[in-house]
Structures are given as C-alpha cells and as structure tokens.
Amino acid sequence: MVLSKSQKERYSRQIKLTPVGITGQERILQGKVLIVGVGGIGSPLALYLAAAGVGKMGLVDSEKIELNNLQRQIIHSTKEMGSPKVDSARAKITSLNPEVKVKTYKTRLTAQNVLEIIQGYDIICDCTDNFPARYLINDVCVLSNKPLVHASVLGFDGQIMTIVPKKGPCYRCLYPEPPPPSAETSCRQAGVLGTSAGVVGVVASHEILKLILRIGQPLMGRLLVFNGLDSSFKTVEVRRQVGCAVCSAKPTIKKLIDYEVFCQMRP
DSSP: OOOOHHHHHHTHHHHTSTTTHHHHHHHHHTOEEEEEOOSTTHHHHHHHHHHHTOSEEEEEOOOBOOGGGTTTOTTSOGGGTTSBHHHHHHHHHHHHOTTSEEEEEOSOOOTTTHHHHHTTOSEEEEOOSSHHHHHHHHHHHHHHTOOEEEEEEEBTEEEEEEEOTTTSOOHHHHOSSOOOGGGOOOHHHHOBOHHHHHHHHHHHHHHHHHHHHTOSOOOBTEEEEEETTTTEEEEEEOOOOTTOTTTSSSOSOOSOOOHHHHHHTOO
C-alpha cells in the first residue's frame, strides 16, 4: 500500500522512528486487532490503537454504559449512559480516526461464538474482568495460533502478559486452575482506581503495536506487574509448563469447553 499525503502527516511522529518508518506504518494500517471488553482497560487501549492507525478493530462487549463506569472508562461519556458500550466506543474511535474500520459485537464471548468472531483478526486483547472469559480467550487463541495480550486490573494494581502460541507460555501456565468462587473478586466488589486501569490499557496497547511492528521484546514469558501505590513495575518470569492442559506437547484440552462450569467446579 502507498501512504497518502494526509496519512504521512497524521502519523509523521511515529514514522520518524527508525524501527517504524513507512514500512512499519503500513503494517499498522494493515493490523487487525480484536478487543474483548471496552471498559477501564479497553477504553485507553482502543483510543491509542486508533490514534496509531490500526486498520481494523473489533470490539466485543455485551454491556451498556452505567454511571459507575465513567470514573475509568474514558471512551464513554455521561450523555451516552444506557447505550451499548461498543456503539459509544465505535463513535469515539471513528471521530478520532475515520480511517479505522470498526466492527462491533454486542455479545459475550462463548465457546459457541468465539471461533467465528476471532477469525478475522491477527491479534486478540483480553480486557475482561472474569475468569471464564480469560480461560476461554486463552484457549481459543492457543488452539487457533493467534497472539494474545492479556491485561487485568484490580484496586491499584495491574498485570500484562503477551502470549504467543508455540513460542511461550499461556495463561494456563501462569494460572493452571481458577481460584475458588469464594476467592474471586471483581472491580465491582473490591473497587479500582481509574488511573491504574489507564496505565494497564496503555501498556497493553504498546504491546500490541510492538507485535504488529515486529520490534522490541514482547512480554512473552514475562508477567509485568504494576503497583499503583508506589508507581513501580516488576517483571515475573513465567515458564511454559510441561503439563499445561492446553499448550503443552500433550494437551488434555483439544477443544473449547464450558468455561462457566469449569470455573464453578473449584472448591
């Protein structure tokens, strides 16, 4: 593809970067990213990917905007309360960058629909807040050989990890089994500082751009942990587990399962 004059101007600051250049910007414009969850993490992530020029973005979210969302979900606004989050996000993305093609999915991902939804995208980003969705997204990405950026936040803290099937560990290598339902805590229950979600979303968008550009070192085999109270980052090594149920040489999970039941079965 040939960049237009307006594209060269719009993306001029990142084109000036030697590892990016015209070739890198072309890769970004051809990028196809699916964002699952357009909330506290997905909001800044989607905006930065749109600003960078990612050509196609898919948005998956079944929820509508509530007043308590607006403290951290910066892609939405007060006047849009009650509207589907994916519609609000699409409007902001196209307003920021009309060149981005946005496809919305007003649904929850399930084992029945996820394969069809992800097939049109090169990179998946998990911005969800529950374990059934995280395991589902991990497993389908490993089985479909699609790179996945996992991002989560709770309270003041966040985590980001990049999963590249066949090259590094997956989410199950880090968390082989979900915690018992009694121990599972959500932002709704424990609270979250909006800026912590923003930090995690920005770092996750940075990881996605690195994958598209094929530059730097993605967080593959490394869990980046953000502590919002002392503004520190630390990296925890994650090894690919020999007995991983989905990404090992002899996996026990070879097709998608009922993840709601899987997570509820813990004592």
